Amino acid sequence: MFVFDCELIIGNFKLKTFNSVKITTSRKTLGDTAVIKIGDAGRKQKLRNSIKVGDKVILKMGYKGYPIQTEFEGYVSEVSPNVPFEIHCLDEIFKMRRDVVKTPEGKLGMSWKKTTLLDVLKYILQGYETDLFNVPDVELAPFVIEAKVNRAQVLKKIKEEYGFDVYFRGNKLICALGYTEVIEEQPIFHLQKNVIKTDLIYRKKEDSKIKLKAVSILQDNTRVEVEVGDPDGEIRTWHTETPIKDKEKLKLLAEAQIESYKYEGYTGKIKTFGIPYATHSMSAKILDDTYPERAGIYFIEQVETSVSVTEGFKRDIIFGKKAGR
Incomplete structure (x- = not known):
């Protein structure tokens, strides 16, 4: 026990x-x-x-x-x-919310005619004991921080407008393309042994319906967008690593990219005990004695961990796309 x-x-x-x-x-x-x-x-x-x-x-x-x-x-x-x-x-976002962005002279806000994502992050993190990890080499031209905007709002802008994952691990700021953080620990969830409840659906690749929104940010900060896939499918967003101005080229790349979102495997969530430890962006292995051929590795999208006198120590884990077998 x-x-x-x-x-x-x-x-x-x-x-x-x-x-x-x-x-x-x-x-x-x-x-x-x-x-x-x-x-x-x-x-x-x-x-x-x-x-x-x-x-x-x-x-x-x-x-x-x-x-x-x-x-x-x-x-x-x-x-x-x-x-x-x-x-x-x-x-750590708590601290980012408390300070507005200022220039070295004390003026509110900041603007660059041409800069990089790394330089913007270094600028807004001045004075904080924070390490940066996985930051892509992306040029921003121009990039503007309005007056009275706090540091957390800048991070939110980067996350929403450029499509990067932005989050903290302790005092380390991760700013990267989705699922690129390296986490060595990989929990194993056995549906008959250490899983309390399953809300998983196993689907064939041909049954996957995805509508992909492809976004490319040009050097002048304008956006080129196209949508491909199933009109009534699950909506996913993909940001290109390099600027692509030609819509037809972007569409072709998006049609190739959408295949990575279509897979044979599980979608959904599970409820587990407090061990093994799990957090978002980890890859986790799912095993099933009833259908051993369905074993696979999946990225974790979200974890809600709860403890109470009546329910004990539990985790609700939502899975994202398949990472491998």
Whole structure:
């Protein structure tokens, strides 16, 4: 029998129990979040009077007899006097939201006639102990940061307009094409052994319906867009690595690219226990004794990790595209 174990640090407090926790991590969102609920009346009052927005939060969880894993690292973003007492947390994006972008002379905003993605990221991260990883060699010409825009809003602009995955791993900022972060750990989910509930559909390649929106950002920051595939299919977006001005060429490339989104395999989600550890952008192996030929490796899109007295330590894992067999 698994016995839950944890270590929660909030500011100057170190706790071993709480009512419940919910952590959400996704490659589609800019920041990971956590909601911690504490119900003990005496401790709740002490925390309410002492915890403040901006306090550092580190949450480690696991089972007794197994190594505990850092599940969330960030800051208190909101304290809610509900019953039970709620502490809302956000990862490093919390700090990015607090500072607007300024020039070295103190002027709000910034603009470049010609620059690179790496230089923009280095500029907005000045003063932060943050490492950059996987940044593509992309030219931006021009690139404008409006007055009173904070650092998180710049990261959001890069994510939404250029299609890169942008997220933090601890204090490391990942800005990259989707699924290119190298994570050595690969969890294995066996549908008959360590999976509580499955909501998976196995589909043939010919049954996959995809509508692909292809986007190319030119050097002057204008966009060229085309759509290919099934009109009623799942909508996916693909950004080219290099500028492509010719729409017909972009369409041909998109029609070739769409094949990578069509595969024979699983789509959907599963519910598991707290081990093995899983987070977004990992690749995970799915095994099935009933249909062993369906074994495959899939990228993880999102993980919602929850702990409560009634439900225990669980994960809801949503899978993305197939990574291999």
